[in-house]
Structure formats: structure tokens, C-alpha cells
Amino acid sequence: MLVAGWSYLESRTQYLTPLKYANIRKSLSSNSSILAEFVYFVYILQHISMEDTIDSLFNRRTIRKYRSDAVSDDLLNDLLNAGCRSSTTGNMQVYSIIVTRDESRKRELSPLHFNQKMVIEAPVLLTFCADFNRFNKWCILRNAEPGYDNFLSFVTAAIDALLVAQTVCIAAEARGLGICYLGTTTYMAHKIIEVLKLPKGVVPVTTITLGWPAEQPEQTDRLRLEAVVHKEAYTDYTDSDIERFYSEKEGRDDSRQFIRENDKTTLAQVFTDVRYKKEDNVYFSKMLLQVLKDQSFMNQ
Numbered sequence: 688m689l690v691a692g693w694s695y696l697e698s699r700t701q702y703l704t705p706l707k708y709a710n711i712r713k714s715l716s717s718n719s720s721i722l723a724e725f726v727y728f729v730y731i732l733q734h735i736s737m738e739d740t741i742d743s744l745f746n747r748r749t750i751r752k753y754r755s756d757a758v759s760d761d762l763l764n765d766l767l768n769a770g771c772r773s774s775t776t777g778n779m780q781v782y783s784i785i786v787t788r789d790e791s792r793k794r795e796l797s798p799l800h801f802n803q804k805m806v807i808e809a810p811v812l813l814t815f816c817a818d819f820n821r822f823n824k825w826c827i828l829r830n831a832e833p834g835y836d837n838f839l840s841f842v843t844a845a846i847d848a849l850l851v852a853q854t855v856c857i858a859a860e861a862r863g864l865g866i867c868y869l870g871t872t873t874y875m876a877h878k879i880i881e882v883l884k885l886p887k888g889v890v891p892v893t894t895i896t897l898g899w900p901a902e903q904p905e906q907t908d909r910l911r912l913e914a915v916v917h918k919e920a921y922t923d924y925t926d927s928d929i930e931r932f933y934s935e936k937e938g939r940d941d942s943r944q945f946i947r948e949n950d951k952t953t954l955a956q957v958f959t960d961v962r963y964k965k966e967d968n969v970y971f972s973k974m975l976l977q978v979l980k981d982q983s984f985m986n987q
């Protein structure tokens with residue numbers, strides 16, 4: 688048992704810093720009783736798996752190209768079970784997850800995700816939905832009057848659904864899988880509702896593509912922590928803070944290339960004039976509000 692355990696540890700040492708690895712070896716050899724070694728071994732395994740998860744959080748990147756290898760039902764169920772351990776408002780679990788593997792269904796969904804290639808190429812698509820339908824039905828069957836046909840309840844269910852989605856992503860990435868969120872879900876919710884046959888009380892809030900990575904893209908940049916964290920209360924940004932926080936991003940080669948490719952003079956313009964334009968935002972915003980009405984979330 689311990690020998691097998693050791694080989695496992697040896698195989699995972701690339702995840703450990705040399706100092707931690709040396710300490711683990713030292714502690715194990717100085718423990719005389721088998722039981723102590725076993726207890727310590729279990730502790731190390733837990734520690735390593737926590738290290739692995741944090742490691743995968745720091746090293747993650749969105750994956751948009753996938754190998755054709757299948758994601759087994761067992762593995763997918765593990766990820767979904769992990770997702771369903773997420774915190775959920777009042778333990779109501781007001782979400783549903785639609786698993787799409789079928790080629791023809793993917794083809795129906797593809798244009799609704801603006802023909803992004805990974806929708807067809809990824810072996811699995813997961814659509815996470817805010818869902819009060821199931822909970823409402825339970826209330827009615829149990830002589831309880833549901834009061835969830837309002838915007839607050841939509842937000843509650845959307846938060847629940849997004850927490851599950853992100854936990855599934857963390858679990859997937861920790862297992863070496865790749866994911867990509869699809870923001871197109873909220874743009875085209877009305878059509879996705881038709882394809883996935885979502886009843887009233889159910890609204891898709893995000894989709895992820897899931898599969899084994901066929902690429903290892905560069906990690907994208909992030910604003911430094913100081914730019915996004917406020918101590919005790921919000922400190923509003925001065926112009927010089929904004930200069931300081933965004934100039935690093937603007938100075939990157941990929942940002943400069945992005946500006947050139949889009950024929951703009953600043954990086955911000957690429958966002959306002961090309962990627963997330965006001966007219967599009969207004970248009971899709973109206974559509975989403977209509978979806979919330981149609982799906983019975985705006986009745987008061």
C-alpha cells in the first residue's frame with residue numbers, strides 16, 4: 688500500500704515545490720509506526736489534491752480547440768456532482784444543466800452561438816439555466832404558494848446556476864479538461880429556449896464547451912490585484928489610477944496588434960466600437976428582458 692502510495696507521490700512531485708517535497712519525504716521517514724505513516728500519507732494526498740486545484744486555478748486558460756476524444760459519462764457525472772455541491776440559495780438548487788452531446792443538436796445550437804467553432808468541435812456542451820420551474824411544481828404539489836415570478840427570483844436562480852457552472856469548470860480544469868464559456872447564451876436565449884425546449888420558469892444563463900485540450904494558448908493578462916480590490920470600502924479611481932492600471936494592458940504586444948487589426952486608436956475603442964457596442968447591447972438587452980417576461984420572471 689505504502690509502496691504504491693510512494694509511486695503515486697513520486698508521479699505527482701512535479702506539482703510540488705522542491706522544499707515541500709523534501710519536507711514530506713523527511714516527515715515520512717521519521718515516522719516510525721505504519722499507522723502514523725498511513726495517516727500522514729492520507730494527509731499528504733489531500734494536501735496534494737488541494738495544491739493541484741490551486742495550481743490549476745493559477746495556470747488555467749480558456750480552451751477553444753479540442754481533441755476528438757470523448758469525455759466519459761462517469762467523468763462528466765463527477766464534474767456535475769462536484770458542481771452541484773456549490774453553495775445554493777436556501778439549498779433550493781434553482782438551476783438545471785442541459786448536457787448536449789448529440790451532433791445534430793449541436794448543429795442547431797451552433798448558429799445561436801454565432802457559429803463559434805468549438806460548439807461543434809467540443810464533445811460536450813453544457814447549458815446552465817436559472818430554473819424555478821421544478822421548485823414551483825414542488826411547492827404547488829405540496830400545498831405551498833410559490834412567489835418566484837419576479838426579477839429578484841431570476842437573479843437568485845441565475846446566481847445559483849453560475850455558481851454551479853464555475854464549480855464544474857474548476858473541477859474540469861483540475862482534471863485536465865478545457866472549457867470555454869459562451870456569452871452568446873444570454874444574447875440568443877429566446878432561440879436556445881426553443882432548441883432545448885425550456886419551459887416557463889427556465890432561462891439559459893451561460894453555456895460552456897468542454898473537452899480535452901488540443902491547444903495550450905498563452906495565458907491572458909489580468910489587471911493587478913490592487914486595481915480590483917478595495918480595502919474596507921470602495922475607493923473611487925482617479926484618472927492617474929486608471930492610467931496606471933490600464934497602461935500595462937495597453938502596452939502589451941497583443942493589445943497593440945488588436946488595436947491595429949481593428950483599425951482603432953485605443954484599446955478601449957476596440958471594446959466600445961467593435962466587441963461590445965452600445966447598439967448591440969441595447970438590442971440584446973431588450974431581447975433578454977422580453978425573455979424574462981415570456982418565461983414568467985417579470986410578473987411583478
Ligand SMILES: Cc1cc2nc3c(=O)[nH]c(=O)nc-3n(C[C@H](O)[C@H](O)[C@H](O)COP(=O)(O)O)c2cc1C
Binds near residue numbers: 748803
Ligand atoms: C460570461 C463569459 C462569456 C464568454 N463568452 C465567450 C465567447 O462567447 N467566446 C469565447 O471565445 N470566449 C468567451 N469567454 C471567454 C473569455 O474570452 C476569456 O475568459 C477571457 O478572454 C480571459 O481569458 P482566459 O479565460 O483564457 O483567462 C467568455 C467568458 C465569460 C466569463
